[in-house]
């Protein structure tokens with residue numbers, strides 16, 4: 053008897069729990085979260101990580117100068133391409149949300165993003181991508197803004213190579 | 214009462230799982246959040262119900278409910294509570310329920326961790342998870358019911374197979390099952406990616422942690438199984454190419470291939486179809502392994518199932534899943550094109566590809582050998598089994614190639630290695646490997662495979678040590694840190710790479726342990742108390758064993774005859790050891806409990822193989838005559854140490870990073886700060902996530 057009662061209770065609770073969203077019209081989140089990487093962001097990340105590894109391999113003495121330069125230029129190109137794609141993604145998103153923002157505000161944001169992209173490009177080109185955490189740092193940095201590591205570009209300059 | 218409730222819970226789990234499965238797919242298709250939410254709740258509910266069912270079965274075991282067929286067959290009143298508890302997975306009926314429970318546990322984890330991310334994939338992934346769970350619930354309900362009742366209550370159960378009454382045997386199956394079931398999650402994500410067409414690199418990156426989690430448990434499970442065989446089967450070996458062992462090795466081999474090919478797709482955007490194929494294949498292998506161990510299709514040391522219908526059901530399931538998956542991959546081929554081409558055979562990509570081919574070759578050979586008896590039965594009407602010699606002949610060379618690749622792969626450059634790159638990195642390791650080889654040769658090692666293992670192993674270890682050393686030194690120099698700090702930071706900054714290298718170190722050490730078996734020494738003698746025998750190990754140590762006498766004990770469920778030996782090593786007294794034979798009462802069966810004495814380099818392994826008829830007739834020495842089989846197995850401990858290192862390395866690669874998860878602010882957010890600066894910082898911590906999302910996120 054108690055078994056039947058408990059079983060009935062269990063079944064009722066479970067069915068109510070499972071059916072509730074359909075009956076009450078509750079929805080699971082459907083959207084991409086803001087902190088999920090987009091495809092282009094993902095590509096950029098991979099490229100930056102690879103760039104970091106090359107930097108590290110060079111410093112560890114695993115790559116000689118010629119190999120290092122070759123790999124680095126290839127990877128920089130990949131990173132820059134990914135960056136372009138990401139910028140493209142951003143623009144599309146802006147355009148989509150443009151009607152919600154005022155004209156001026158929209159242009160301001162856009163410029164801001166363009167500025168950031170320009171900065172990233174420069175840091176990739178100039179080799180201020182951190183060897184430890186792959187952060188692209190501004191041109192004049194001596195230390196990584198993210199993790200505080202000394203930047204290899206500076207290190208090389210100091211040693212005069 | 215609780216067992217009855219458990220059975221009831223199992224019955225309602227089925228409609229809930231089927232409901233959730235249908236709703237998940239429909240919700241994904243129609244973009245209906247309410248259906249998706251209901252499906253996700255079904256996943257949670259199914260886990261709860263399976264938990265109640267498993268608890269019910271455990272309570273039945275604990276309460277000696279022999280009116281249940283399953284309890285009656287796998288327990289007895291005098292069984293230790295520990296083994297009653299593990300009765301849940303001792304036999305086919307319980308273990309399929311346990312499988313479903315594990316799977317639904319991982320499903321809950323996957324759904325919960327992704328409740329706010331990967332939303333395009335989740336409905337389909339959840340649908341796949343629930344479909345697989347439903348399959349196992351259906352089997353549990355209709356083919357192998359764990360709650361089936363006898364209709365009467367026997368006074369005692371038939372007892373648990375004494376060989377399974379062993380510590381390792383209780384943790385070995387659950388560990389393997391965790392490995393098998395965890396792999397369903399990457400499979401579910403792969404299918405979800407195919408169905409939704411979201412086939413970019415993200416799904417594969419998200420599943421990497423799940424793959425490694427599964428791989429971790431598979432590895433441990435296999436090693437526990439080896440340990441069990443070594444201690445309990447009393448043959449002095451740890452691996453017999455037994456169908457059940459092979460079954461667990463197969464998914465491991467394919468998963469290992471996948472762990473590496475993931476990296477090519479991530480870094481180079483290549484091999485997308487191949488990776489899909491590997492995920493599907495690994496999943497099929499996990500089901501195949503479950504089926505081999507639990508269907509009784511092929512006789513083996515520890516396959517204890519009788520029912521053949523279940524074999525057909527499993528085969529049908531494999532066939533359907535395989536066909537559907539292939540169909541999906543085929544349908545999505547246009548989206549799975551490679552972003553780049555191979556540039557050179559001398560590159561890391563090529564090494565990875567070769568690694569994959571070699572691992573799959575091994576998997577193929579093992580499958581072939583395992584299925585051979587069935588194939589010959591079909592063709593010539595009688596079962597012809599291929600023994601360990603076949604497996605060794607094929608797999609040892611494969612293993613050696615793998616070993617060499619393990620040295621080459623990590624240091625060869627991506628894309629196209631230059632001759633300079635090769636010379637720079639391989640000169641010293643090659644020299645050191647050859648030096649060790651020469652020393653071994655001079656010392657008299659003539660066994661080809663063993664010699665190659667040590668030589669190539671040294672080459673690989675040197676490469677890895679140099680990697681660690683160069684990395685640490687570079688970091689110490691750039692950061693002005695001491696070497697220890699630099700080392701820790703180095704590993705922390707790129708857990709994946711260094712974790713992988715630690716795994717490789719463990720693998721090399723294990724391989725050397727396997728090679729040690731070429732130098733096993735064995736002696737067999739019949740002794741009366743007071744007499745001794747001696748044996749010289751491959752390392753030149755002389756062991757003298759003096760037989761001290763026998764004693765007998767009666768435990769609740771067995772008679773134990775214990776022989777005591779005192780041991781001298783190179784003439785120095787080092788202690789005593791015991792070795793025993795046990796006669797189990799229910800079910801009646803003799804088993805050996807070997808004595809093992811381990812040092813860092815070798816095991817002294819003593820088996821009490823036969824007792825004289827006269828034993829027990831009196832107390833005089835001649836009434837205690839016994840035959841001992843003594844083995845000295847060099848380097849066997851390295852297998853266990855190597856295994857520990859592999860596990861530790863996997864954890865390093867898997868562990869959530871120190872980085873705080875950050876968000877990329879929506880463009881324009883946080884515009885109060887200097888333009889770009891804020892965001893750049895956020896952006897910056899992003900790469901860290903390579904090694905970090907807080908858990909295996911799909």
Ligand code: HEM
Pocket residue numbers: 421425469472473564565568615616617618619620621622623708709710711712713714716717720863866867
């Ligand atoms: C039985 C053999 C092997 C086992 C068990 C094994 C295992 C592993 C594991 C678990 C990882 C970590 C993966 C991750 O964190 O995602 C790894 C990484 C790696 N493995 Fe293997 N591996 C084996 C053989 C090989 C071979 C033959 C190669 C050569 C092609 C290789 C090359 C690598 C490389 C390059 C890495 C990554 C390092 C990095 O991230 O830079 N492994 N391995």
Ligand SMILES: [Zn+2]
Pocket residue numbers: 182183184185186187196197198199200201
């Ligand atoms: Zn940094």
